[in-house]
Amino acid sequence: MQNSPVFNYINSLSPIKPVRSLPIAQTFGSLSYSSPPSVFTSPHVSSHKGSRFKSDHNHVPASVGEDEALRETEPPQILQNECTTDLLKMCDGNVKQKSETPDWDAMISDSSDILILDSVNDSEASRCFLERPSDSKTRSLGVAKSTLEPLMNIDDALHRGVRRRCLGFEQTPVASSSRCAVPSIGLHFNTIAMSSNDNNVGNEYSLSGNIKVGLQSSITSVLNSQDNVGVSETGEDAGQGVEEGPKSLALVELNQSSPKKKRQFGQAGEGESSCKRCNCKRSKCLKLYCECFAAGVYCIGPCSCVDCFNKPIHEDTVMATRKQIESRNPLAFAPKVIGNSDSIMEVGDDAKSKTPASARHKRGCNCKKSNCLKKYCECYQSGVGCSINCRCEGCKNAFGRKDGSSFTSMDKENETSSRGRTEKQPSTPMPLRQPLAQLPISSNNMLLTHQHLHGASGSSLHMSQSFRRQDMSLMSHSKIEIITEERRADNIENLIESPMTNMINALSPNSKRLSLPHVVGSSELSPWRRNGGRKLLLSIPTFPSLTPHH
DNA sequence: GAGTTTGAAACT
DNA sequence: CAGTTTCAAACTC
Structure with a gap:
């Protein structure tokens, strides 16, 4: 055939x-x-x-x-x-x-x-x-x-x-x-x-x-x-x-x-700020300073950039630049926030109710003056709490402080209106979440990632995979159910993603990774995210095919 | 809208 | 790896 x-x-x-x-x-x-x-x-x-x-x-x-x-x-x-x-x-x-x-x-x-x-x-x-x-x-x-x-x-x-x-x-x-x-x-x-x-x-x-x-x-x-x-x-x-x-x-x-x-x-984008238009003057939109470029999208009409090279016309340039940047930092274009997809979604809505429990900024912030309470802070901007990976000073991140202090004004504020006090705080205290995200995700994560990439890149499984697999495994068994119970999933995810788990996975190459060659494919779907159910559904099936070999 | 502040990204 | 510079977003007025 x-x-x-x-x-x-x-x-x-x-x-x-x-x-x-x-x-x-x-x-x-x-x-x-x-x-x-x-x-x-x-x-x-x-x-x-x-x-x-x-x-x-x-x-x-x-x-x-x-x-x-x-x-x-x-x-x-x-x-x-x-x-x-x-x-x-x-x-x-x-x-x-x-x-x-x-x-x-x-x-x-x-x-x-x-x-x-x-x-x-x-x-x-x-x-x-x-x-x-x-x-x-x-x-x-x-x-x-x-x-x-x-x-x-x-x-x-x-x-x-x-x-x-x-x-x-x-x-x-x-x-x-x-x-x-x-x-x-x-x-x-x-x-x-x-x-x-x-x-x-x-x-x-x-x-x-x-x-x-x-x-x-x-x-x-x-x-x-x-x-x-x-x-x-x-x-x-x-x-x-x-x-x-x-x-x-x-x-x-x-x-x-x-x-x-x-x-x-x-x-x-405008209204929502969803997709941004950049306003770059000197970077030609070919550096990570440019939000569009960083996000992997071309600059478009709404952008106010000058001498922009981040356009389809300059595709080659863009690509080359990307490669260059990636060579310097493989994670450069990676999502800055890792963890729960849900969280993300929810942020917009009632985020509060569904907090991004495990979501965390990949590298952590380095805020000195903003106390992680302004958008200068990438963690805050992303709607996630600070983690141990952060080197911020005087962290007061509403989504979760570095020290693990639970939560946040934000939650409080927002929640007040929306959820009502219920779940969020109590249910998913930052402390728990943080650890989860932290281990795997950030610094550690990076390290691992690099290793994999550079070292055994070829076939080695990465943490992400581990996660996925985990997720996958769960999901695979009961996709539908998962969907239905997003939040429940959350809990599950927490478990799954729990630092321990992650670490184990990440650290012990042997354990699970091995088993899932194909899973990999499937796993791709949703690595870390615990997304809401639906997504999972789709996603799950979605990627499996990718698996090249097996 | 201009100017300032901030912290990430880039550079050395 | 640390320090400095550059950059553009976020913020303030």
Whole structure:
């Protein structure tokens, strides 16, 4: 099967390509978003790079290297008759493009990483899964089908389509996750915030919150893509060539590329601050100073930056810069906040009720004067408490103090209104949370990560993975249930993520990691997050397919 | 809107 | 690794 022409085509169609080709794509993710991934590199990821894509890395005779890679990963199922037709149509053009792309491999790997990272945001994964229009386009019908399927058979669906989609688009947002959206929390948040139309990250990730939504949208998009040109039309505005094909791609691109979208994105961002527009004057938006760049998204209309290079037009430059930065600090583009996705989401809403229990800033802050009570503080900005990783002075972080003192004014303040005193504080006292997050996440985490990355990067499992696995294992057993009981999950997660656990996992390579080779794939879904149930659902299935080898 | 403050990022 | 500089966001007025 794998050898079949169809298969090749399909592979060649990978979402990334389209994105890439499209100038418009806003998120780096699509482009490269390697960073986050790398950071969290799940074993999975590494494995990808290491084993799978590595070979291809530099040039990818796209079809060849990639195809193979894909084949490995992708289940034959993916090939769907439906898809084929469209694919074939598209193939000609796409394939060629693909081959052209220089960093294709990198991108792929990156994207994969992203996915992994995504773990950070399960939602993302889910989004990818659900939304990724481009992909859909590629496989149009097939995709549609897959999209729909998830509803019924998530696992299946995931295996099939998800992977690619994610690869192509996600970034991350991560990556950046973080920033764009809400400063705080990350992708999820972004998603939410931008859900509607933001471009940058927004569209792509927008699925976020509800699976339902996501599915619908995805479905819708698919449908539209097929049926309605109208929708996509916009996408096309770009006037790209891809266009023709199915519109689904267009959709994706649309969002990203079309100026319109951008604007929308901007709008959303503005109001909410969800996605930010930067105001860089001297960094050319090619440094982490730039929020957009840091978040893995291209600068768009709303940005007030000067001499901005963070645009699709300068994709190469952006990528190169990213690589450079990553080489310096593999975690540079990783989500700044690790831990509970939920928390993120919730922050916006009633965050309080659902506190990000374990969420913590990756590196911790270093505040001297703000007492961690202002947005200068990344922890505070992210809506998470300070942890032992922080070197802040006079910490009074409302979300949780470094010293572990429980909680926070913020909670109090906010809570007062919303929750009422109940759960949060008592239920999830900061002290507990902190430790959880701390160990694995930050400094330690980093160290581990690096080791893995650099050292055994290839296949070694990372902490993140460990987490995922854990989560996965739990989840895998009862996805639905989990979904249903998000919060419960929270508790569970706490347990799971408990420092002890994490440490163990992280430290003892042997233990679990080993067992889950494939899990890895699945695990990718949601590494650390305990997300809300739904996300988990989606996500879980979503990434499994990624697993390259096994 | 201009100026100041702040702390992360980058540089040495 | 520590100290310094640069940068842009956050904040203040």
